[in-house]
Amino acid sequence: MAILDVQNLTKRFGGLVAVNEVSFGVEAGQIFSLIGPNGAGKTTLFNVLTGVYRPEGGRVLYKGKRLSGLPPERIAHRGVARTFQNIRLFGAMTVYENVLVGQHPSIRYNYLDAIFRTFRYFRAEKKARVRAHELLEYLGLNDRAFELARNLPYGAQRRLEIARALALRPSLLLLDEPAAGMNPQETDEVKHLIRRLRDDLHITVVLIEHHMKVVMEISDRVVVLDHGRKIAEGRPADVRKVPAVIEAYLGKGALEMIA
Amino acid sequence: MSDALIELLPSVLLEGLLLGCVYAMIALGYTMVYGVLGLINFAHSEVFMVGAVAGIEVYRYVGPHIDNPYALAVVAMLVAAGVSGGLAVAIERLAYRPLRKRGSTNRLVPLITAIGVSFFLQDFVRLIEGLWHGEFYMNYPADARMEAVHELPLGMTIQTKSIIVIVVTAAMLLGLDHLVRRTRLGKAIRAVAQDLQTASLMGIDPDRIIARTFLIGGALGGVAGVMFGLLYSQINPFVGFVPGVKAFTAAVLGGIGNIYGAMLGGLVLGTVETLGGTYLFFLTEGAIGNEYKDVVAFLILVLLLLFRPQGLLGRTQGDKV
Amino acid sequence: MTPGWIIAVIAAAGLASGGALMAWPRSTWPLLGVLGVLFACLSVRGHKSSRFAIALALLLFFIPAAGTENTFLFELVTQMGIFAAMALGLNIVVGMAGLLDLGYAAFFAIGAYTWAIFGSGQAAEFMSGSFPLAGWPYFYLFSALAIITAALTGTLIGLPALRLRGDYLAIVTLGLGQVVRVLANNLDQPVNITNGPQGITPIERPPIGWLLGFMRFIGLGDNPALGYAIFFYLLVLAVIGIVVLVNVRLDRSRFGRAWVAIREDEIAARASGISLTRTKLQAFATGAAFSGVMGAIFSAKQLFVSPESFTLLQSITILAMVILGGMGSIRGALVGAMAVTLLNIEVLKSFSDFLVDLRQSGYVLDLGIVSFNFANLSDQVEPAKYERMIFGIILILMMIFRPSGLIPESRHRLEAGSEKKDGMTG
Secondary structure (H helix, E strand, C coil), X not given: CEEEEEEEEEEEECCEXXXXXXXXXXXXXXXXXXXXXXXXXXXXXXXXXXXXXXXXXXXXXXXXXXXXXXXXHHHHHHCEEECCCCCCCCXXXXXXXXXXXXXXXXXXXXXXXXXXXXXXXHHHHHHHHHHHHHHHHHCCCHHHCCCEHHHCCHHHHHHHHXXXXXXXXXXXXXXXXCCCCCCHHHHHHHXXXXXXXXXXXXXXXXXXXXXXXXXXXXXXXXXXXXXXXXXXXXXXXXXXXXXXXXXXXXXXXXXXXXX | CHHHHHHHXXXXXXXXXXXXXXXXXXXHHHHXXXXXXXXXXXXXXXXXXXXXXXHHHHHHHCHHHCCCHHHHHHHHHHHHHHHHHHHHHHHHHHHXXXXXXXXXXXXXXXXXXXXXXXXHHHHHHHHHHHHHHCXXXXXXXXCHHHHCEEECHHHCEEEHHXXXXXXXXXXXXXXXXXXXXXXXXXXXXXXXXXXXXXXHHCCCCHHHHHHHHHHHHHHHHHHHHHHHHHHHCXXXXXXXXXXXXXXXXXXXHHCCCCHHHHHHHHHXXXXXXXXXXXXXXXXXXXXXCHHHHHHHHHHHHHHHHHHXXXXXXXXXXXXXX | CCCHHHHHHHHHHHHHHHHHHHHCCCCHHHHHHHHHHHHHXXXXXXXXXXXXXXXXXXXXXXXXXXXXXXCHHHHHXXXXXXXXXXXXXXXXXXXXXXXXXXXXXXXXXHHHHHHHHHCCHHHHHCCCCCCCCCCHHHHHHXXXXXXXXXXXXXHHHHHHHCCCCHHHHHHHHHHHHHHHHHHHHHCCCCCCCCCHHHCECCCCCCCCHHHHHHHHHCCCCCCHHHHHHHHHHHHHHHHHHHHHHHHHHHHCCHHHHHHHHHHHCHHXXXXXXXXXXXXXXXXXXXXXXXXXXXXHHHHHHHCCECHHHCCHHHHHHHHHHHHHHXXXXXXXXXXXXXXXXXXXXXXXXXXXXXXXXXXXXXXEEECCCCEEEHHHCCCCCCCCCCHHHHHHHHHHHHHHHCCCCCCCCCHHHHHHHHXXXXXXXX
8 A cells, every 4th residue: 555645736836836736656665756857846745745835736645544734743743754955954953952853742741741850751851862862873973963953064964854854753754855965975875874764764765856866776666747747657767768757857967867 | 872973983084094194104114124124123113203303303493494384394304204214224234234244044133133223212312302402202383374174075174284194195105106116226126125136136236225225214204203293293202112013013904015005004004093992982981992992903913914914915925945 | 161260269259259248238349249250150161069059158148148238139139030030931932932022021910910919909899808818828829820820821822923923923922012011001990900000009918927037036136128128039039940940941851942943943843743833832831921920929029010010111121131141041041130130220220320410510511513511401311211222232232243142052062961960061
């Protein structure tokens, strides 16, 4: 069964149709890529999936239950985590705190527990701290744990965003251009990381990416968007042969794909 | 009793229109600055107050030399426009521009600065007036010719000063409309309001345009100050606060960032408030009266922001992610 | 971390200024010295227990000892404490959660009226029963009740207001703050609840027989005025201690983290499962609660409340404290409250006195175009306090030159510290 089922999804901004009747399904355990030229509506689609925008038409099912129409925090509670294209960390908080914030839904104690520091408070905080360090270890950020997030170098900020998203214990992770602005070596690391997320943590990954090398190598399935419409879907090797895709990517992107 | 209410209606509406003129003129300053900078310029209420005070000084020092009260009113308005416009530019230059140049991302910083400027100006004017004249509660002098009453249809009456206020407001609004729509400056202001960065790429100097926007908004606020003084006479350094918040409400009512919205919002709010203040008193037989009219205006603001934040003439804008 | 010798210097300075204050309780310099040492205790890093001990020695020994000679000292520190609690509350709202609330004094008013109405004959105006409620448990019960009424009002005001974007929130809270004042001013009819602009007086104070007994025992006599000065001083200190503790604990819990997270990035916070409305309401209600309890204490201390104590100026005063100290910084809020209160009580008074002196001296200021003879200075100018001007300047200068305040928020240090235990901070 599809873990994520997108049905005829439409999002308009005034006269502009950013996402137009898009449908696809993501199977559990897949690495699923959304590609397309700039302005194709990929990030808008992510924003609809995570509740930042309300769709004008269609619906989104997650594990068979309706997701569309829910506010972002409810969607997060359901186990859908995301990163952002333009990194959105809590800059004035430490790296470590960022990951603690990511665990917000799973840290369970009430207001009075916090004021009186009850057993429940200590138990939950302890658990969260241990897990925060595990996650930072996993992403190689442990030695920067007490730096402010805004002081991290770019690549580390991207990894911290992933760590924060993982803190939510998601079954579905939406990554918006995780390799943007990275050098080839870092890009390679991101590629391996995404594979590990799937293989070690059994997380389904939906990916927006412009690095075609990454997309082609790790994706199980690819959907191509152009002007808000789905123009192709299939295995990476098949999608790259679709004429409409090559056309949409005319220019630098097209050469990169053919090469 | 309902007969009395209907009989009162025309004069209440006229009263509301006059108050609306003042609100509209102040609201323009809020809305123009919000348009280009996305900032609620809390100091604008003090720009208005300084205009009113500058008007008083004209009456004090020039008044004895000019016998024509109409000309005197015009001089007072011109001086107030100059002083308030200059003050608005100075505030922008000294307080807001350094923040902009630093490129702080914290939205609270300019807002808090604006509040600081507003508070500073209240006491600063108090100190200056206190040192200069030994008092800071002031009155616009009454002139029989300005108070002269004219008959209108429907049994309404209107005073000369009220006619002046309406005429001046209409002229200013038409002039502003022309400026924004037909001149190069107006085009540049609209461009900056639309997208500051793109505008600067197109060869527009945003600092200059922002300064001009403050100048125009401030000048309108200054004229509004004199109009306020002519209508209600009593002025003090703290007089800007309530009309300021009301005018901001008017700007939101019309759709913040939209100058026609500010004009419309000002007139609507002035009328609604005056109607509400009068009729609440009658309807509750004096239990709830005029003292609650500010509450009514604030409640309008809250409800408006909740249910129609884009205002009457505004359009919705989503946050960018 | 601060080297040990600096702590030793602070301790010595504390001893010296404390001793000097005891010797000359009415002189300004020892007082400034003591406040300076308290300030230092709040601003240096590390050595938590030594700093704490120094501050406690000053607050619980030297200042009370000098205060028995000059009750103004109690008054000053009590005032600082009341403002500090409010600054800490507002710091949660503005500093941590990033919500600009300009109507914060309203919650202080709610707390003050909660006790004022029932702790005076006022309640008899609209309900049956015997008022005022004198006797020992009532004041404390109503102080606790003030926490609840203020928090509830905060929630009520917050529900609509907190759905708005940042800058709109500022103007709406400003408006709603005024609404509370207008209500306090006008709810003397049709039913007389607040007694309108005249305010409510006298307000009952809790009985302090135990304290007077203790004072007799240590040879201070049993002057009730001094007794109440000491009582409110100690009460405010105790409440401040609790408020700081609650603040720190919330700050280091999922609640505090959620507040800062929504300040930093609302969209990312929501994507992490944080509900904006709930989190903002929690911040609003917590901030309101601190203000509410101090309102109740204030009304008992002053014996009098009126709508004029809860103006926009009050709200801005507290905002200036938070900004001066550093948004989001708990220690900053304390320092800001101390500094601004001192400014308000001491410096502005001196400025006023200065103007009076100028008038009496007949000094002539000659600026060429304008010359001004201070002998003509009106009475209207002289007694007036120029606090708006001072707060305005504080706000502007801090925003332009040091927006993070005197003691910037330092989550960095805080988390590292709580991880590794005292003294290992860096």
